[in-house]
Amino acid sequence: MALEYEESKQKIIEALQKKSKSKSKFYFSDLAKILDAKPREAKKIVTQMVQEGILEFWSSGSTSMYGLKGTGKQAGAEHEDG
Amino acid sequence: MAKHETPLLDQLESGPWPSFVSDMKQEAESRAKNVNNVEFQIPKDVIEDLMGVLELSYKDGTTHWKHGGIVGVFGYGGGVIGRYCDQPESFPGVAHFHTLRVNQPSGHFYSTEYLRQLCDLWEFRGSGLTNMHGSTGDIIFLGTTTPQLEEIFYEMTHKLDQDLGGSGSNLRTPSDCIGQARCEYACYDTQDLCTHLTQEYQDELHRPAFPYKFKFKFDGCPNCCVASIARADMSFIGTWKDDIRIDQDAVKGYVNGEFKPNGGSHSGRDWGPFDIQKEVIDLCPTKCMRYENGKLEINNRECTRCMHCINVMPRALRPGKQTGCSILVGAKAPILDGAQMSSLLLPFVEVNKENDYQEVKDVIESIWDWWMEEGKNRERLGELMKRQGFQKLLEVTGVDPIPQHVSEPRHNPYIFWKEEEVPGGWERDINEFRKHHKR
Numbered sequence: 001m002a003l004e005y006e007e008s009k010q011k012i013i014e015a016l017q018k019k020s021k022s023k024s025k026f027y028f029s030d031l032a033k034i035l036d037a038k039p040r041e042a043k044k045i046v047t048q049m050v051q052e053g054i055l056e057f058w059s060s061g062s063t064s065m066y067g068l069k070g071t072g073k074q075a076g077a078e079h080e081d082g
Numbered sequence: 083m084a085k086h087e088t089p090l091l092d093q094l095e096s097g098p099w100p101s102f103v104s105d106m107k108q109e110a111e112s113r114a115k116n117v118n119n120v121e122f123q124i125p126k127d128v129i130e131d132l133m134g135v136l137e138l139s140y141k142d143g144t145t146h147w148k149h150g151g152i153v154g155v156f157g158y159g160g161g162v163i164g165r166y167c168d169q170p171e172s173f174p175g176v177a178h179f180h181t182l183r184v185n186q187p188s189g190h191f192y193s194t195e196y197l198r199q200l201c202d203l204w205e206f207r208g209s210g211l212t213n214m215h216g217s218t219g220d221i222i223f224l225g226t227t228t229p230q231l232e233e234i235f236y237e238m239t240h241k242l243d244q245d246l247g248g249s250g251s252n253l254r255t256p257s258d259c260i261g262q263a264r265c266e267y268a269c270y271d272t273q274d275l276c277t278h279l280t281q282e283y284q285d286e287l288h289r290p291a292f293p294y295k296f297k298f299k300f301d302g303c304p305n306c307c308v309a310s311i312a313r314a315d316m317s318f319i320g321t322w323k324d325d326i327r328i329d330q331d332a333v334k335g336y337v338n339g340e341f342k343p344n345g346g347s348h349s350g351r352d353w354g355p356f357d358i359q360k361e362v363i364d365l366c367p368t369k370c371m372r373y374e375n376g377k378l379e380i381n382n383r384e385c386t387r388c389m390h391c392i393n394v395m396p397r398a399l400r401p402g403k404q405t406g407c408s409i410l411v412g413a414k415a416p417i418l419d420g421a422q423m424s425s426l427l428l429p430f431v432e433v434n435k436e437n438d439y440q441e442v443k444d445v446i447e448s449i450w451d452w453w454m455e456e457g458k459n460r461e462r463l464g465e466l467m468k469r470q471g472f473q474k475l476l477e478v479t480g481v482d483p484i485p486q487h488v489s490e491p492r493h494n495p496y497i498f499w500k501e502e503e504v505p506g507g508w509e510r511d512i513n514e515f516r517k518h519h520k521r
């Protein structure tokens with residue numbers, strides 16, 4: 001069954017906000033787990049959230065992650081969160 | 083006088099090799115002179131600062147680049163690699179110094195006009211430093227500021243018909259050998275397949291949803307000029323099913339010294355007259371050739387398609403006519419578990435333009451489905467193959483095991499059968515059993 005966009009979007013936003021104190025960046029698989037969905041289904045939701053400017057990409061060059069727009073702090077990549 | 087003293091960098095210029103330091107100095111000077119009156123959009127002395135921070139790194143024995151960042155062009159999760167300097171006060175020109183990956187044309191074919199346009203754009207909006215080509219094959223633009231990224235992307239996509247390449251947890255820019263455009267060994271059209279799959283998998287290339295990077299490389303024959311077997315999660319290597327084509331007269335020509343072996347390479351010194359026994363027959367890895375009474379014979383059933391004999395005597399020997407490709411999977415460079423070459427999955431696949439390469443795509447997609455579900459974060463396909471076993475790979479791709487999948491006798495004495503592999507399964511008819519076995 002296809003995922004419902006609005007509902008999935010809220011799920012991701014809530015889950016990411018809840019963890020925002022300790023973590024600002026998430027692997028794609030973390031997001032797929034929040035949705036409890038197959039990667040291909042989850043990707044459609046996540047891509048749309050990026051298009052809408054709710055999520056943004058972070059990249060080390062070799063690995064990509066996602067975060068709520070504006071929450072990602074560069075210091076996080078250097079293990080200096082908070 | 084140079085903006086920063088760089089004695090350690092200068093020393094690198096003293097060797098006999100071309101030096102990237104000399105290249106940087108040349109570009110720094112060219113920007114300083116600016117004979118074409120370019121309105122530089124990033125600091126004019128960016129390269130002086132780049133050399134300054136590199137000199138400092140050599141002195142300190144540590145990098146002064148931060149790790150990654152939130153940069154990119156809208157909607158793309160790859161193609162831009164964010165780099166920020168951690169000494170921006172001393173080196174303001176490289177406070178932001180982002181790299182762009184530009185998807186190289188297949189086979190690296192481009193005109194000088196196109197090259198000039200790229201360079202002009204990059205001189206105007208970036209550092210002017212390029213890397214032709216990066217190890218994934220891309221054209222690399224080294225160093226620009228955040229506000230320039232969208233501008234460059236717009237120019238490239240709207241005026242130069244040019245896309246960004248892949249980075250991060252994406253499909254990386256597919257790359258291929260020059261193939262049928264120039265090379266008579268090519269067993270399939272590498273450029274067509276490379277271009278086709280690049281277009282087909284745009285979503286995978288630009289929007290990261292993989293556990294980690296994933297690379298396709300296409301070699302037209304087992305000579306492997308793009309080293310797909312060592313550098314790609316999926317290597318597509320041209321091969322043939324039928325027999326090596328032999329021109330016996332040309333073989334005699336080589337034996338009589340009429341033709342130079344290896345097309346005349348290795349001519350730096352005199353190796354003596356060509357000895358077909360020593361240089362070809364004895365070096366065949368499967369010992370499947372013989373030369374007797376002026377006739378060359380090949381036992382094609384035993385030939386592994388290594389290309390050695392063909393490379394030595396290209397006038398006399400050619401790959402067969404029934405061509406296609408082998409698909410190998412799982413190569414990677416050492417990050418977690420050491421370097422690994424790719425393993426043969428399919429010895430022969432039709433490379434069929436007519437049906438848009440459906441056979442090839444079916445294999446790719448079954449592998450992605452598996453890896454996307456089961457792969458851990460930052461785990462390459464080759465590592466998943468090791469963790470879950472080659473047998474699992476065969477299962478998910480629906481490939482039947484064949485002797486070519488085996489590299490050594492098994493070292494595990496136990497075989498665990500699955501129920502569907504055993505006639506009758508795990509159930510038994512107890513009454514039938516009791517007929518022959520008393521309680």
Ligand code: HEM
Nearest residue numbers: 492493494495496497498499500503504505518519520521
């Ligand atoms: C083709 C027939 C047989 C096969 C394939 C077979 C196979 C095995 C295997 C795989 C083991 C376990 C080895 C281990 O994990 O250490 C084993 C153990 C053993 N088998 Fe058999 N076996 C067969 C016939 C027999 C027969 C006919 C006897 C006795 C009349 C027998 C007596 C034993 C004993 C005593 C052990 C050791 C049990 C223990 O370690 O506690 N086996 N056998």
Ligand code: SF4
Nearest residue numbers: 259265268302303307
């Ligand atoms: S890999 Fe083979 S076909 Fe491709 S360029 Fe090299 S020799 Fe030619």
Ligand code: SF4
Nearest residue numbers: 366385386388389391
């Ligand atoms: S291609 Fe290699 S394996 Fe095959 S006959 Fe020639 S040397 Fe032997």
